[in-house]
Amino acid sequence: MKLSVVILNYNVRYFLELCIKSVQAAIVNIDAEIIIVDNNSNDDSVAMLKDKFPEFKLIVNRENLGFSKANNIGVQQAKGEYVCILNPDTVVAEDTFTKILNFAHSKSKLGAVGCQLINGVGDFLPESKRKIPYVKAAFKKILGNAKDYYAENLKPDEVGEVEVLVGAFMFMKRDVFLKVGGFDEDYFMYGEDIDLSYKLLKAGYKNYYFGQTTIIHYKGESTLKNKFYARRFYEAMRIFYKKHFKRNLLFDVFVCFGINLAYFLRKPPERRHKVLNRYVLLSDTKNKNLESHLDAEVVLVNNTNNLQNGDEVIIDTSKYSYKEIISIIKANPKNKQLAFKILPENSKFIIGSDNTIDKGEIIEFN
Known part of the structure; x- marks a missing residue:
């Protein structure tokens, strides 16, 4: 088997469903498996997985073991030559894994590979490519100078060596992951990705940022930014x-x-002020159930040319590929204050996130 995608879930049932559907589309032509590890969620994540995705391996922990230990359990049971550690609050493009596999095959002493991450309104997430957080760099970042914290020598769309990648998407050979000891289980959540990146460098491997594929990371949906x-x-x-x-x-x-x-x-992150003008559905057909639930007109459009300031843009995955959806959100014109929701195919909810502080918004309908 070529690839194992390991997704750790904790109480993000709807983001998880969207994530898995995007991964399914991305592994159609790859000998791959999806492994979901649930960290004792108290929502209906496990029931949803058993009902909608019974073909995938599900590991159910009886307690919240944290990020490191739970992901290590998933990798231990993986069969792929490569593993991808993937957050459940992400959306990948159809060619994400194919592109990165091709890139990985061209490199020797490969450590981890990361990609370009954007948030739910299209902003580039600088933690996609970072430097080792030496004390001096950390202090400078506190004072507002992130030059020595993020790998600003590479532009978001470029490719090159970096020191530290983010745990929301880490792609590497499974035997390399195991050789360096995987994620250090002294970390419950946060910091384990920095630690693993650093261990790979110390072991003589090279980490790479691959900016030629972009994924959405709704960033922190499993925990409030408090x-x-x-x-x-x-x-x-x-x-x-x-x-x-x-x-x-x-x-x-x-x-x-x-x-x-x-x-x-620390400065609290700025909350994005949402200005709702109207609901716009990017699709070929209206969704009467959604419109009825919102108790508002949902304007049907079949392209992005007529979007107006403050539109809540709902993108139908039965019309647009995940790669197209990511491109639409990435191209978000900042002067229009657009917000985005995704309508997964064969699902009765729309989902998105307008900022990195609060949990994302899920709207269910019948």
Whole structure:
């Protein structure tokens, strides 16, 4: 088998369904499997998986084991030559895996490969390509200078070596993942992707950013961006420095002080103000059930030329491929303040996210 896609889920049933459908479309011509690990979700994720996707391997944990341990369990049971660690709040294009497989075959000493990530309104996510967060770079980032934190030497659409990739999409050979010990299970959530990227570099492998394919990452749908998230993130940074940069007592105190200072001085992310003008459905046919549920007219259009300021754009996957949907969202003109929802084929919900602070919006209809 060529590829195993490992998706770890925790209480994001609708994002998971959309994600799996996009992955299905992306592995049609690949000898591949999908492995879903559920971390004791209390929504109906498991029931949905058994009903809609019984053909895929499902691992159900009886407790929330965290990101590292649960993904390690999934990779242990994978059969593919390559594995892709994929967040459930992502949407991949039909050619994402094909492109990256072709790229991976051309490289020796391959570590991990990442790709271009955008959020639900088309903004590029700079964590797609990062540098090792040395103490100096981390402090500069706190002060608003991210030059030494993100890999800004590469443009979003370019390809090249980078040091650190994001755990929402990490593609590598399974034997390399296992050889370096997989994700360090001392990390419950956050920081494990930095740690793994760094371990790969120390073992002599090369990590790559492949900006020629783009995926949507709704970013953080499994956890709210509140003070608890911030605390967990900075605790993960503390673990990373302790494991890899521990030098002496004075240095350790300095790092500990800096991490706590970063927590208290952090700037809350800006909330995107949503201006709703009208609902627009990009499709060939109207959806009366959706229109009835929204209790508003849904304007049917078959292209993006007539979008107006403040439109809530609902994109039907029965008309547009996932690659086309990603391109539409990526090309979002910022002056029009558009918001986007995706209508998955054979599903009775629309889904999207307008910012990175709150959980995304799901609208169910009958």
